[in-house]
Amino acid sequence: MDGAATVSRVWGQAQEWWWAHGAPRLNDLVVDNSVIRVYRQRVCADLHGQVVELGFGAGLNVPFYPSAVTSVVAVEPSDLAWARAQRRVAGQRVPVTRAGLRGTRPDVPDESADCVVSCFTLCTIPDVDAALRDVVRVLRPGGTFHFLEHGLAPDASVRAWQHRLEPVHCVLFGGCRLTRPIQGLVAASDLVLDEVHTEYAPVPTFLRPWTYGYRGRAHKPARAA
Numbered sequence: 001m002d003g004a005a006t007v008s009r010v011w012g013q014a015q016e017w018w019w020a021h022g023a024p025r026l027n028d029l030v031v032d033n034s035v036i037r038v039y040r041q042r043v044c045a046d047l048h049g050q051v052v053e054l055g056f057g058a059g060l061n062v063p064f065y066p067s068a069v070t071s072v073v074a075v076e077p078s079d080l081a082w083a084r085a086q087r088r089v090a091g092q093r094v095p096v097t098r099a100g101l102r103g104t105r106p107d108v109p110d111e112s113a114d115c116v117v118s119c120f121t122l123c124t125i126p127d128v129d130a131a132l133r134d135v136v137r138v139l140r141p142g143g144t145f146h147f148l149e150h151g152l153a154p155d156a157s158v159r160a161w162q163h164r165l166e167p168v169h170c171v172l173f174g175g176c177r178l179t180r181p182i183q184g185l186v187a188a189s190d191l192v193l194d195e196v197h198t199e200y201a202p203v204p205t206f207l208r209p210w211t212y213g214y215r216g217r218a219h220k221p222a223r224a225a
C-alpha cells in the first residue's frame, strides 16, 4: 500500500471515530443554549398526536413537547446521541421510542405520523431530497412538517464564508453543511410550505455563517377525493 492510500485510510478511520464519539458531544455544546431554546419552544409549539422526530440527537426538544403530543418516534442513527438522550427521555409524560435507519431510510411506517419535526438535521442528512421524500412518506395526508434549521444565508459575503468554512465545519460537525437552501429544498418537495421565518440569530455578527435560521411549517396535501 502506498503512502497516499495509508494516509487516506487513517484519515477515514479518524473521521469515523470523531463522528461517532466527538461530533455528537460538540453538537450538543453548540445547540443547547438560551437563544436556541427560544426557537425550539416555537417550533415545537404546534406539535400534536403521533410525532416523528428526525435526528433526535440528545433529545434537546423533549422539554418543549406540548401536552397535545401523545407519542414520539425518535429517528436517531447515533448510539452515543441516543444514550445521551436517555436522561431527558426517562420519566417523560410522552412515550419516546427509537427508530433506526433501514439503509438510509427511517424505519418508520408509511402515513403513521401526525407531525414530523426536524431541528438542525436537514443540514446533516447526506441525501436531503430523499429525507424530505421520507417525511412525506411517514406523514398521514394533512400531517405537518415542522422545521428549525440553519443554512444558506441571503448575503453574498456571509455565503462566501459559508462556502469557505464548510469543508472544515463538515468534518468537525459530523457531516453538517452550512450552505443548504432549506426553504427552497422544502418548497421543492411534495410538501406544501405554509410558513417560514428566516433570520440571523441574535448573536455576534462574526457567527453569521452558522446562524442564519429557517423555522417553518409545511403540510402533506390531503388525497384528492
Ligand SMILES: C[S@@+](CC[C@H](N)C(=O)[O-])C[C@H]1O[C@@H](n2cnc3c(N)ncnc32)[C@H](O)[C@@H]1O
Binding pocket: 027, 031, 054, 055, 056, 057, 058, 059, 060, 061, 075, 076, 077, 078, 081, 101, 104, 118, 119, 120, 121, 124, 125, 126, 176
Ligand atoms: C446537529 S444534530 C441535531 C440533533 C437534534 N435534532 C438537536 O436539535 O439537538 C444532527 C443529528 O442528525 C442525526 N442524523 C444524521 N444522519 C441522519 C439520518 N440520515 N437520519 C436521521 N438523523 C440523522 C445525527 O446523528 C445527529 O444526532
